[in-house]
Each structure stands twice: as C-alpha cells, then as structure tokens.
Amino acid sequence: MQKQGEDILKNSALSVTASRKRILEIFLAADNALAHQDIETKCADQYDRVTIYRTLQTFLEKGIIHNIPSTDNMVRYALCNDACITTGHHHDNHVHFRCDQCGKTVCLDDVNIPPVNLPRGYTMKEINMVVNGICKSCK
Amino acid sequence: MQKQGEDILKNSALSVTASRKRILEIFLAADNALAHQDIETKCADQYDRVTIYRTLQTFLEKGIIHNIPSTDNMVRYALCNDACITTGHHHDNHVHFRCDQCGKTVCLDDVNIPPVNLPRGYTMKEINMVVNGICKSCK
DNA sequence: AATACTTTTGCAACAAAGTTGCATTCTTAA
DNA sequence: TTAAGAATGCAACTTTGTTGCAAAAGTATT
Ligand SMILES: [Mn+2]
Ligand SMILES: [Mn+2]
Ligand SMILES: [Zn+2]
Ligand SMILES: [Zn+2]
Numbered sequence: 504m505q506k507q508g509e510d511i512l513k514n515s516a517l518s519v520t521a522s523r524k525r526i527l528e529i530f531l532a533a534d535n536a537l538a539h540q541d542i543e544t545k546c547a548d549q550y551d552r553v554t555i556y557r558t559l560q561t562f563l564e565k566g567i568i569h570n571i572p573s574t575d576n577m578v579r580y581a582l583c584n585d586a587c588i589t590t591g592h593h594h595d596n597h598v599h600f601r602c603d604q605c606g607k608t609v610c611l612d613d614v615n616i617p618p619v620n621l622p623r624g625y626t627m628k629e630i631n632m633v634v635n636g637i638c639k640s641c642k
Numbered sequence: 643m644q645k646q647g648e649d650i651l652k653n654s655a656l657s658v659t660a661s662r663k664r665i666l667e668i669f670l671a672a673d674n675a676l677a678h679q680d681i682e683t684k685c686a687d688q689y690d691r692v693t694i695y696r697t698l699q700t701f702l703e704k705g706i707i708h709n710i711p712s713t714d715n716m717v718r719y720a721l722c723n724d725a726c727i728t729t730g731h732h733h734d735n736h737v738h739f740r741c742d743q744c745g746k747t748v749c750l751d752d753v754n755i756p757p758v759n760l761p762r763g764y765t766m767k768e769i770n771m772v773v774n775g776i777c778k779s780c781k
Numbered sequence: 782a783a784t785a786c787t788t789t790t791g792c793a794a795c796a797a798a799g800t801t802g803c804a805t806t807c808t809t810a811a
Numbered sequence: 812t813t814a815a816g817a818a819t820g821c822a823a824c825t826t827t828g829t830t831g832c833a834a835a836a837g838t839a840t841t
Contacts, residue, residue, distance in 0.1 A: 518817065518818075520817090521819095522818085522819075527787085543687065551821075553799090557819085572770075574709045574770075576716075578712075585697075593703060600808095613761065616758070618729040619756050621773065622778070625776070628742060628774050629774040631770075631771065631772045632755075633711060633770045634760065634766050635770075636758075636766045637767070642763075657787090657788065657836085658838095659836075679826095680830090690792075692830090696790085700789095715827090782825100783841085785839090789831105790835070791834080792832090793831095794830090794833105795830080796828080796830100797828070799825080801822100801824095802824105803820105804819105804820095804821090805821100805827080807819080
C-alpha cells in the first residue's frame, strides 16, 4: 500500500514527500469521502494544517482526487478511479451518496449520472449529483 | 414588492421584521442564487452578520429558501417556488447551473432532475444536481 | 392605546476555517 | 555530491461561523 501511493505521485509527476504519501494512505484506507477536517484529525500532529490545504489543492489539480459538493460547507474529497488519474483530468460521472444517519459520503462508482437536457444556450462542462438518504450500512 | 415579502413571512407564521423583509427583498430582486456573503455585502451596514445567519437558517427551516450545494464552501440560497413554500417542506426537483464565466448560480426551474437507480439497500430522500458550464448570458 | 408576553436583534467574545509570505528543509536531476 | 527548484512549517492574518445574553421590537390581549 505504501508503494501504491508513491506510484500515484510519480504518475502525476509530483515529488514524493512524506506528507503526500501519508495523505494518500489515508485516502486509500478510507471507505468514504473525507473533508479537510477529517484528514487534519488523522495527521495534524505530523503535518501542518497549511500543508494539508496545499496538498489537497495539488491532488485536485492533478486529478488524483475529486471533490464532492455539499450544503454544509464541508467539501469532501475522494480518490479518482485509475482511468481518471491516468488521463490527468476528471471524467467522473458517478453519483455520490450522503447518509443522513452515519453522515458518510461515498462514491457510487457504478451508478452513472443520467443525462439531462439543458435549456437552449447553456453549455454543460461538468455535472454533479448528490443523493441524500440512508445508506445500506445504516438500514 | 414590499407587500410580497410580508406575505411570505405571514404565510410561514413568522413575525414581520425589518431585516427579514429586507433580506427577502434582496432575494426577490436577485436573478441568481445568493451566498451569505452576497447578502452581507448588500446589507451589513443595516443589519448584523449574526442576524443574517439566523434569518437564512429560519428561512431554510420554513421552506422559504433552499440551498444549493457547492464545491467552493459557499453554499448559495434561492427562493423556493410558491408550491414549495405553502406546503412547508421542500420538494424542489430542479437542476441548478453554475456558470464558470460569470460565476452566477441559477435555478433551472423547468429542468427536472432525471430519476436515478441506487444500488440495493440505499434509500433516497433528497437529490441534488448541479451542472457547471457556460450560461446563456455568457455565450 | 397600553400592557404583558414572546421573539428577534445586536453586541461581544469566541472558535474554526482558510490564506499569504518567507525562511528552512527536502527532492530531484545533473 | 551538489545545485536548483519544490514543498513544508511557521507566524501572522483574514474570513467565516457560533453562542450567550441584554436590549429592542413584534404580537396578541385587554
Ligand atoms: Mn466520487
Ligand atoms: Mn433552486
Ligand atoms: Zn449510513
Ligand atoms: Zn454566465
């Protein structure tokens, strides 16, 4: 697993640093999307808050992670799938699910966002779908 | 227009106060969704920041406005349509659009969110769709 | 219209989140 | 091994959001 993180960094032409490896490790081990705060909780003793901000920003730009919109001012992040990483820009098209019970946000990698028709004049570049409800673990 | 704001407040069994009327006015005059900050800019000289927070919270709870998720930690708010207000809880089902050019977020009231099938075990309670791209005013 | 009761507001104080510049340390490639 | 460039930590700061409480405003009743 250590190795996997390094590979991701190298594939994205990023230098391999301790904090980046650690943050990737955290994502690889997580079963749900993580907010900045979640990551801070797991490693603020080792790495500076600012470093975490900058690392997430870098990972976003490199297409290593994608962010998930929210109405609670807690943007969450999840690893992109391999396809997304290798091509260098996002083409995620899956639905996200937020459980009202356990609060976890997950990628439903197998559920594609259904197509939608915009009014004349609008150009679509990206699309996000977030469903709220109860997850399968909670009920 | 003054009158309209008062009616909304009375329909929701809220007391009619100057700040609430003013904030409703701002929403009624806006052609796009507003973040807390936008509202503050327009009336921080008249009303306290805390009052704006509490007013938005109240409006949300009463179903006068709904919020729109974002990936920039700026939740935006827009008026619910009449149907939504009168019943007292949200049943918005329209798509939101965020323009990458002008930065405006709008309700596409006529575009319904297409249905999506979740994996077995997941229960859907609410659904949000936000599309990014270029709006009709910008191109 | 005056009263009593309830709700809302503003203020202060605070906590949390996010940003920026810069010196130091670490990575990488020659 | 070294030099150049990139990333990190720290400090200082700004912005955003929260809470308790006293004062003010709104509402219902007489
Ligand atoms: Mn995802
Ligand atoms: Mn809307
Ligand atoms: Zn759950
Ligand atoms: Zn636009």
